[in-house]
Amino acid sequence: MTDDPTTPAAGTPVSKDAPVKPVTPAVPPNLGGKTTSAAVAPRRPAAAKKVADDTSPLLSRRHWLGLAWGSFTAASAAALAATGRFMFPNVLNEPPQQFKIGFPDEYVPGVDERWKVRYGVWIVRTPSDIVQEASGFYALISVCTHLGCTPNWLSAEVKFKCPCHGSGFRPTGVNFEGPAPRPLERARIVLAEDGQILVDKARKFQFELGQWADPESFLRS
Amino acid sequence: MDAIKDFFNFFADPRVFFLLTLTGFILMIWRRDVFTTPRVGYGLQVFLVLFFGLGLFDENFRLIVAKPDNVPIVGLVFLLLFFTWYSMRQAVLNDRRLDRGEPVEEKVEEDRVWVWPDLVYTELICLVLCSVVLIVWSIVLKAPLEQPANAAATPNPSKAPWYFLGLQEMLVYFDPWLAGVVLPTLIIVGLMAIPYIDTNPKGSGYYTFKERKAEISIFIFGFVVLWASLIVLGTFLRGPNWNFFGPFEYWDIHKLEALTNVNLSEYIWLQGVGVGLPSNWFVREFFGIVLLLLYIVALPVILARGVLKTYYEKLGPPRYCVGIFLFLMMLSLPMKMLARWLFNLKYIVAIPEFFFNI
Ligand code: FES
Helix, strand or coil, X not given: CCXXXXXXXXXXXXXXXXXXXXXXXXXXXXXXXXXXXXXXXXXXXXXXXXXXXXXXXXXXXXXXXXXXXXXXXXXXXXXXXXXXXXCCCCCCCCCCCEEECCCHHHCCCEEECCCHHHHCEEEEEECCCCCCCCCEEEEEECCCCCXXXXXXXXXXXXEEECCCCCCEECCCCCEEECCCCCCCCEEEEEECCCCCXXXXXXXXXXXXXXXXXXXXXXXXX | CHHHHHHHHHHCCHHHXXXXXXXXXXXXXXXXXXXXXXXXXXXXHHXXXXXXXXXXXXXXXXXXXXXXXXXXHHHHHHHHHHHHHHHHHXXXXXXXXXXXXXXXXXXXCCCCCCHHHHHHHHHHHHHHHHHHXXXXXXXXXXXXXXXXXXXXXXXXXXXXXXXXXXXXXXXHHCCHHHHHHHHHHHHHHHHHHHHHHCCCCCCCCCCCCCCCHHHHHHHHHHHHHHHHHHXXXXXHHECHHHCECCCCCCCCCCCCCXXXXXXXXXXXXXHHHCCCCCCCHHHHCHHHHHHHHHHHHHHHHHHHHCCCHHHHHHHCHHHHHHHHHHHHHHHHHHHHHHHHHHHCXXXXXXXXXXXXXX
16 A cells, blocks of 8 residues: 555556545546446545545555554553453462461350451350251351351350341351341361361351351361 | 431331322322422522421431532532422423424524623622632532541441442342342443434424423423432431431441341242242242242233334334333332331342352
8 A cells, every 4th residue: 555646546446445546537537438437426525535635655544554453452452451460369368267266165165256366257155056066166257148248246146146137146056137149158167186276267158058058167175 | 406306317218208209299290380489499499498407407318418529419419409490390381382282482483592791690699609719619518538448447337429329339238249230231321222213204393392291290200200309318317237327317337227127038038938948949939030020021012012012003013112111110119118118128139159149
């Protein structure tokens, strides 16, 4: 498309892609006998003159558009890549998923809140679990199963109560009021070699999938 | 004094509150001639001023109403009432003109626009007043900043920004994906669909009620009775642990409310039939699924053959289907709320196995 617009048009077949050339009224537009251009030919001269005048010798309109779209695409891609980079931070300040919480005899029966702030779990010691039917420990993850707020433990009412939409959970973790569709999740809880209790939040046990029967979801004692 | 407070606290019961807004809505539509008289308009505003003004003497009431977060809602109550009243009044006046065979008010001087000084002065006054209100507001009321966020401590109660309180209230009754994703999408899509469903050319460019009874009633029901009154309810009546509290009631964290919720399947299999819950989810939820299909699929057909026959013929099948679906979805909200308040019904279909709860 580097044709000099001043090249005479007469005799050259008009191809669809080539820049339209000014046609003098004296020359019939479809001299080359191409049937495709015949239909459009009568309309062309006026528009063609304008394009010819606008074209700068350095950069044709088509090139300029290509350049503009190219740089726009490149800039968008770069911005997208920069956003994507945020998904992989250099440092992650997350509490460890696995942690030791002391010896079993440090806990009295009932719900223990001491690790809620640091690790987001309640440790419950129960004389008899609903699923395992034994005495022991389980770790409830303090995330509401409705939309993820942190419920509060109300010791007087013996229940967990979520401040966002009012879901209530029994100390076992089973939901009984409000909109939460399923019980709180339990985390893996086992004894470490040194006799301390080890909680592993990376492994979760869901009641509705029958996972509370798993031996690692409950620490017998 | 306490008797009056108890009286108002009684209205804070969600059932009573909803019944009240519903009755108000029906009365407003039905006796619109009376509702739109200046006397009733002024009377309602004066009542509200007295209610809020005198209420401020009560400590618990002050704590809620004067909270910077909630002040806009107080304004909203006044404005909403005024604009509903005003547009209804214009509509009723125009209806009377139409009855007498006169042109509607907006068409009387169609060929001119009153600009100077009418419009320009009005704009100037509005400009000055709004600036004053905004400046005073920003100086007097502090922005309610709280402590840095802490994942382990959610404020109690934890309230969304006021314009989302209607959504938050919906979340109490429906599963998150339904109340948080499907229903809001339907609201937006539904609003966009209105011009394509309602092709009645009457009422374009002027106020009227009698030429668009159904359309206006449905819109006011959805906007005022559901959306706005849920915002008011969420702002003034929801307290710690997301329990209901009267406006003059002390926000007691330990207020005990029996809210044990029961799924429809549990009602049917445990209390109705008297056997345990079937282990297969399809058998367990069979009745809920049937009920749901009846509501969404069978009901529109029945209505199209019966009560809504004229509408069905006027709109044609595609428009009728879309319109009735949106309408039924809108009605499902108050129905589910009432079912929760009256029977502690939790979910009609509850399949936690794959997150399908309705
Ligand atoms: S997030 Fe807990 S009830 Fe909604």
